[in-house]
Amino acid sequence: MVGRPAALAFVLVCAAGASCYKPPPEAMTLTSGMLTIDNRTKNDWANVEIWLNTYYRMQVKSIPAGGRVQTPLDFFVAGLGQRFNRNKTQVRDLRLTARLPDGKPLEIRKEFEGDVLDAVARGAGKKR
Numbered sequence: 001m002v003g004r005p006a007a008l009a010f011v012l013v014c015a016a017g018a019s020c021y022k023p024p025p026e027a028m029t030l031t032s033g034m035l036t037i038d039n040r041t042k043n044d045w046a047n048v049e050i051w052l053n054t055y056y057r058m059q060v061k062s063i064p065a066g067g068r069v070q071t072p073l074d075f076f077v078a079g080l081g082q083r084f085n086r087n088k089t090q091v092r093d094l095r096l097t098a099r100l101p102d103g104k105p106l107e108i109r110k111e112f113e114g115d116v117l118d119a120v121a122r123g124a125g126k127k128r
Contacts, residue, residue: 028094028110033086036070037096039063045098045106052076053093056084063098 028050029036037060039045048060048069056076063069073091076084094110 026110027108028096030073030091030094030110033073034070035073035094036068037063039065039067041065043100045100048096048098050076051093051095051097052084052091053089054095055079056082 027038027040029038035050037048037050042065044065045063046061048063050058050060052058052073056078058071058076060069073086074083078084092112094112096106096108098106100106
């Protein structure tokens with residue numbers, strides 16, 4: 001049987017380990033109208049395309065391993081030349097596609113949580 005001091009030490013070690021854990025940073029982050037893409041992998045990304053709301057696109061020739069790219073959201077352009085207007089349009093979808101050095105495709109999608117209007121539209125705000 002394990003004594004109380006050993007059990008307490010085990011709990012303290014587990015708690016300390018959990019408090020030190022930092023989840024890996026996201027590859028794509030949005031902050032005040034600026035998109036930051038961090039390639040935290042050991043592979044270069046080539047022929048990078050970033051899609052915003054499945055309609056607006058931006059291309060980057062490559063992002064080297066450990067590299068970073070930052071761009072304002074108004075650099076994203078639709079097929080007919082319309083620029084993304086962050087003051088009028090909410091970002092709902094953000095995807096990155098690229099090619100790895102071995103030719104394999106890479107796809108990263110940023111997950112967004114729904115807004116209040118989405119919850120109301122789905123009926124999540126209704127009381128029964």
